């Protein structure tokens with residue numbers, strides 16, 4: 001770079017909201033994109049934001065992907081469809097999981113567009129899918145897997161390293177050592193940051209010498225219930241189901257949450273707590289992801305306690321007794337089986353997927369339990385159940401809610417407020433903190449807490465806002 005070139009960072013998503021993470025570092029004529037996530041939420045609103053990149057895709061020289069959640073990787077196919085030809089750096093697990101997530105996302109986009117065009121045919125309204133499976137394949141062909149801790153140079157004048165973020169398998173913080181006209185500057189982008197206390201993954205550790213910190217703020221205003229309570233809470237639900245000979249239906253996110261639940265069930269089973277009831281994992285995606293977890297389980301991104309357990313147990317994800325159901329026919333056989341049993345199925349907020357069939361078949365019976373184990377967004381079927389509505393519609397047909405609805409608030413893959421504060425203090429960024437990936441209230445609460453702690457130069461960037469790093 002030339003002496004008068006500026007180094008800047010600009011925020012093109014997840015700025016005052018939680019989805020659409022895209023942050024662009026520019027040095028002279030080079031640009032490095034940190035994540036390329038999809039905006040999620042209300043269809044027309046999100047669609048418009050997803051279709052416009054705020055920078056020319058072809059001008060991107062390198063991409064670093066923090067993890068495989070769609071709000072971080074989901075627009076990669078569109079970026080490459082629109083002319084980007086840059087390498088994508090990510091950990092090997094993220095690269096593998098992203099392959100599964102993007103193929104699924106492309107099929108959803110295609111299915112959505114087909115459905116919309118069919119029901120609006122009379123009005124002559126049509127939409128194009130954001131992208132198709134071919135575009136996802138094009139993006140994935142640019143993937144360059146890199147181990148945690150390996151040095152690489154994504155663009156001239158920038159050295160980089162991926163560090164464990166503890167959020168989901170493969171998740172990484174990006175440490176960038178940037179040559180600026182004013183000297184070397186270290187920037188750390190956390191991506192999504194895990195909790196200090198986790199079930200499967202090692203907790204994230206802040207590196208030293210950070211000048212600029214770009215950190216998520218999803219739970220900037222609150223803490224989670226202790227994870228240690230999860231085993232006891234799940235035990236209670238299972239005991240009740242055994243007594244009532246009922247089915248426990250767990251709508252679960254396929255990535256991380258499903259594996260966490262399976263791991264707890266495995267521990268309970270091993271402890272001999274007489275909780276030995278059939279467990280079905282009914283989600284092809286969750287099965288593929290669990291296989292990836294199992295393959296990587298010896299690696300250091302996993303918590304040492306989990307690795308010890310896995311070595312002692314030999315089968316921490318229960319492949320030898322959990323029934324993993326891949327086909328529709330296998331899934332349908334569960335309708336005719338009597339409880340007690342546990343069915344873990346996607347999606348986590350009951351918005352689609354096979355869990356809807358299990359809910360339709362079981363929600364009216366009083367001896368069944370629906371166990372919610374994740375965040376339920378406003379307007380979703382999961383939220384309606386959580387809020388205690390007496391009747392809900394599934395596939396357009398109204399059902400009385402006879403089953404017991406239970407929620408466990410213990411699970412979360414994100415750092416809570418105290419975790420975020422402790423991490424920021426440990427990183428002690430010398431020149432500034434940028435708060436991203438948080439709703440306005442959560443982000444403002446974290447900014448206020450940082451001010452109280454005497455941490456200066458805290459910025460809450462607006463969409464498109466650009467800052468000079470000097």
Ligand SMILES: [Zn+2]
Nearest residue numbers: 067069167192
């Ligand atoms: Zn995430």
